Structure formats: structure tokens, C-alpha cells
Amino acid sequence: MVIFIRTQMIKAVLVVMALLVILLLGMYFFSQYDNNSTVFVDDSMKEFLTLKVQDIFNKRNQAILNKKSDILDSLYDKSVRNGLWAYEHEIKKMKYLHSWSNRQSVDFTNINSQIIVRSIKEKGNGYTLNILASTEYEYYYLDSPEIKNTFRIGTYHSLDLMPKDDKLLITKEWYTDPFADSLHLDELKNEEIKKIISSGEPRDLSSLNERRIKAVEYADKFCGAASLPEHGFKYNPKYRNYNSQGGDCTNFASQIMYAGGFKKNGTWNYSNGAGSKAWVNAQGFKDYMLYSGRASLITNGSYDKVLKASYKLLPGDIVAYEKKGKIAHISIVTGIDSKGYALVNSHNSDRYRVPWDLGWNDKGIKFWLIHVHF
Structure with a gap:
């Protein structure tokens, strides 16, 4: 009998202690909520x-x-x-x-x-x-x-x-600031670069083939927050948004290539809500486009080394940005400005017809200018 009574007392004490713990935890979380209210406004x-x-x-x-x-x-x-x-x-x-x-x-x-x-x-x-x-x-x-x-x-x-x-x-x-990688622009040889840019002239793009035109139309429509208002500032909902997983720029570039008529295959593919390495990884995409023969390298190097060659870029071509030895970003050429300077679209940060180097002038950035064989 004594053992039974003691057992009952122990159980009662444990229940009381458990209730006290729950009460104290409730008071703590209530105070946290009260101090950091996240109530939506009217x-x-x-x-x-x-x-x-x-x-x-x-x-x-x-x-x-x-x-x-x-x-x-x-x-x-x-x-x-x-x-x-x-x-x-x-x-x-x-x-x-x-x-x-x-x-x-x-x-x-x-x-x-x-x-x-x-x-x-x-x-x-x-x-x-x-x-x-x-x-x-x-x-x-x-x-x-x-x-x-x-x-x-x-x-x-x-x-x-x-x-x-x-x-x-x-x-x-x-x-995500598109200018975050551009803190050392003053180290470039401005006067020589000014001469090259100022001597640029408008280019006639009327002979672009249908595949390039379709690629650019897609790039303009789905460049997210940078798109024209009539497109609703949205990505294509048929594809996963990879921004939370390191960036969506290559996924978007692959979508543009697909819209331009390139067929998916075992290496470059998007299915069941996921893309292959060549589809979503910047380094993998650049390597695939070059080694598959779907594209060829115009030139690569620092800005002052590739500037003159950049005037060969056509809408639908690729600009890849190398940082610390790896391709960190992909953009697609979508037009030119009044001096023939190439303009690009991309995701993260979202860009619509932006000068191809803007935001990528930090020391150490190298550019890969790639001609796509549409």
C-alpha cells in the first residue's frame, strides 16, 4: 500500500511539473510574438x-x-x-x-x-x-x-x-543589387574605351533569322521584374524558379535557347520540374553549348580585351561572366543601342535590354562572348 501511494504522489508531481513547463514555454513564446508582431496591416x-x-x-x-x-x-x-x-x-x-x-x-x-x-x-x-x-x-x-x-x-x-x-x-x-560586382570601374583605361564606344554605329538587325527572333521574344516576355508592364513582371510558371537555390540565370538562358528551336536531349534537358546540370548550371551550360557545337567562342578575357569583339554579338548570342575562375552568370543578347552596343536580358538580377557589362566591371571579372548557331 505504501508503495502504491508513493507511486501516485510521484505521478502527481510529474504532471504538475509538466504543466509548469508548458505554462512557462507558452508565456515565453507569447512574449516573443508580442515583441515581434507580424500582423498584416489593413x-x-x-x-x-x-x-x-x-x-x-x-x-x-x-x-x-x-x-x-x-x-x-x-x-x-x-x-x-x-x-x-x-x-x-x-x-x-x-x-x-x-x-x-x-x-x-x-x-x-x-x-x-x-x-x-x-x-x-x-x-x-x-x-x-x-x-x-x-x-x-x-x-x-x-x-x-x-x-x-x-x-x-x-x-x-x-x-x-x-x-x-x-x-x-x-x-x-x-x-540582389545588379551593381554589387562593380566597385573598381575606375581601374579601367577610360579614354581608350571611350574612343571605341563613341565610334560605334547602329547596326541593321533586319536579317535576323526566325529562331533568333523567337528566342528574343521569349527573353523579353519572361525576364521577370525587369519586363515591360504588359508582361506582368513574371517568370514562366512552367519552369521552376531557382533563385532560392543559387540563381535562375542559366535556367532562363536554357529556356531562351529552347524557345529558339534547340531540342532537349539526355545532357541538356528539363523535365518533371527539374533541369539537368547543363540546363541550370552556368559553367555546365557554357561548356555544353561550346562542346556540343551549338555555339562557338568569339573571344574571352577582361573587358578591355573583349570590347571590340563585343560588336560581333547578335541577338540570341550568349555573354558568360567568369568570377574567380568559374562562370558565375549567363545573359542573352537581346538587342543593341544607338551606338551598336550589345544589350542583354537575364534573371537575378532581372535585366531587360541592359548594356552587357553594366554591373560586371569589378576587377577580376572575365567575359566569354559566345556566338550561338541558330
């Missing part, structure tokens, strides 16, 4: 914040266009580490864009972003926003200001806005 607040973010992007674009660092300064809370880093990154981007335009002998006349707010959540006293930004850049060459050229870049942002001094300021921002 429609009126979403409308207000959407207008606020559009205003921030407008001001930031004008600041970058006109080299107004004081305007950039007014948009960030630099007392917060992530806010300071976000501000410093935009300063670097501003300097790079103007260094590139100087080397290119062009002048930017407008930068305009179309903003789509995908979600807004409360975060403490402020908000976290997930944003799609499709930004159009307009430029002209200094010796022909009457001719306008444009390109579009699409980016996906996670942005924190927090109240300070009666304003909502950026305290954190993350996005």
Missing part, C-alpha cells in the same frame, strides 16, 4: 505605405541621378547599423553608375521605378515590406543627345521602415 495603411515607398524610390532615384547624397541621407536612419549599411550601399551604387556613364560617354536623363508592394507586416513600431521594383533608366550618348536609349532592371526588396522624428526612415534593406 487596406488603408497599405495604401499609405505604398505611396510612401513609391515616394522614397522616386527621391532615391533622383538623388542617384543628380548625385545628391544629402537626399539619400534623409531617407535612412543611420544610427541603426543596418540603416547605415543600406545608405552606404546606395552611395556606392550612385558613384558606380556615374563612373560607368563617364566611361561610356553617356548621360543619364531619367531613372523611374514602378513599385509593386507584395506584402506589409507590422514590426514593432514600424513595418516590413516586400517589394518588386521595375526601374527604367534612360540615357543618351554625348555626341547624339537627340537619340534616347533605355533599359530596365528588376529587383526584389525586403525593406524595414521605422518611425523617427515624425518620419518613416529605412532601417534595413536587402535586395
Whole structure:
């Protein structure tokens, strides 16, 4: 009998202890939730914040266009580490864009972003926003200001806005920046490059074959956040998006080649929601296109070594970008500008008719210019 009573007492104590543990854990997680609320905002607040973010992007674009660092300064809370880093990154981007335009002998006349707010959540006293930004850049060459050229870049942002001094300021921002690999443009031989670019002339593309035209049409339609508004800023839903697995640029390039008439095979293939190495891997894709005979190398090397040869590129051709000895990115030529300079489309970051080297001028980057045999 004594043993039975003691057993019952032990069981009771264990039950009480278990209930206490559950209660304490519940209080902990409730406090965590309360301190980091992720409640979605109502429609009126979403409308207000959407207008606020559009205003921030407008001001930031004008600041970058006109080299107004004081305007950039007014948009960030630099007392917060992530806010300071976000501000410093935009300063670097501003300097790079103007260094590139100087080397290119062009002048930017407008930068305009179309903003789509995908979600807004409360975060403490402020908000976290997930944003799609499709930004159009307009430029002209200094010796022909009457001719306008444009390109579009699409980016996906996670942005924190927090109240300070009666304003909502950026305290954190993350996005895949297409200019992130371009911090050493000033090391290039600008004057020699200027002469080559300035002497460029428009090229007649009226004789492109039907396969190249179809490839370019596909590239323009499905270049995501950089595409024209009528295409809905989307990737082709028939294919997996590999951005979360290291990047979707090669998957997109393979789709473009397929749209241009190349047949799938045992090496280069996409089926059942997955692509082969040659389909999705940048190094594998470059090697496959060259070794299969579907393409041939025009030249490869540093920017100053390949610049003259780049004028041989046609819509549907490939530009591969080598970093630290490996191909890190693939883009597809989709057009030329008023000086015959090749323009490319790609995923991550999304690009529509962007000058082929823009965002890839860091020291050590090598370019592979590849002619595709459509």
C-alpha cells in the first residue's frame, strides 16, 4: 500500500511539473510574438505605405541621378547599423553608375521605378515590406543627345521602415543589387574605351533569322521584374524558379535557347520540374553549348580585351561572366543601342535590354562572348 501511494504522489508531481513547463514555454513564446508582431496591416495603411515607398524610390532615384547624397541621407536612419549599411550601399551604387556613364560617354536623363508592394507586416513600431521594383533608366550618348536609349532592371526588396522624428526612415534593406560586382570601374583605361564606344554605329538587325527572333521574344516576355508592364513582371510558371537555390540565370538562358528551336536531349534537358546540370548550371551550360557545337567562342578575357569583339554579338548570342575562375552568370543578347552596343536580358538580377557589362566591371571579372548557331 505504501508503495502504491508513493507511486501516485510521484505521478502527481510529474504532471504538475509538466504543466509548469508548458505554462512557462507558452508565456515565453507569447512574449516573443508580442515583441515581434507580424500582423498584416489593413487596406488603408497599405495604401499609405505604398505611396510612401513609391515616394522614397522616386527621391532615391533622383538623388542617384543628380548625385545628391544629402537626399539619400534623409531617407535612412543611420544610427541603426543596418540603416547605415543600406545608405552606404546606395552611395556606392550612385558613384558606380556615374563612373560607368563617364566611361561610356553617356548621360543619364531619367531613372523611374514602378513599385509593386507584395506584402506589409507590422514590426514593432514600424513595418516590413516586400517589394518588386521595375526601374527604367534612360540615357543618351554625348555626341547624339537627340537619340534616347533605355533599359530596365528588376529587383526584389525586403525593406524595414521605422518611425523617427515624425518620419518613416529605412532601417534595413536587402535586395540582389545588379551593381554589387562593380566597385573598381575606375581601374579601367577610360579614354581608350571611350574612343571605341563613341565610334560605334547602329547596326541593321533586319536579317535576323526566325529562331533568333523567337528566342528574343521569349527573353523579353519572361525576364521577370525587369519586363515591360504588359508582361506582368513574371517568370514562366512552367519552369521552376531557382533563385532560392543559387540563381535562375542559366535556367532562363536554357529556356531562351529552347524557345529558339534547340531540342532537349539526355545532357541538356528539363523535365518533371527539374533541369539537368547543363540546363541550370552556368559553367555546365557554357561548356555544353561550346562542346556540343551549338555555339562557338568569339573571344574571352577582361573587358578591355573583349570590347571590340563585343560588336560581333547578335541577338540570341550568349555573354558568360567568369568570377574567380568559374562562370558565375549567363545573359542573352537581346538587342543593341544607338551606338551598336550589345544589350542583354537575364534573371537575378532581372535585366531587360541592359548594356552587357553594366554591373560586371569589378576587377577580376572575365567575359566569354559566345556566338550561338541558330
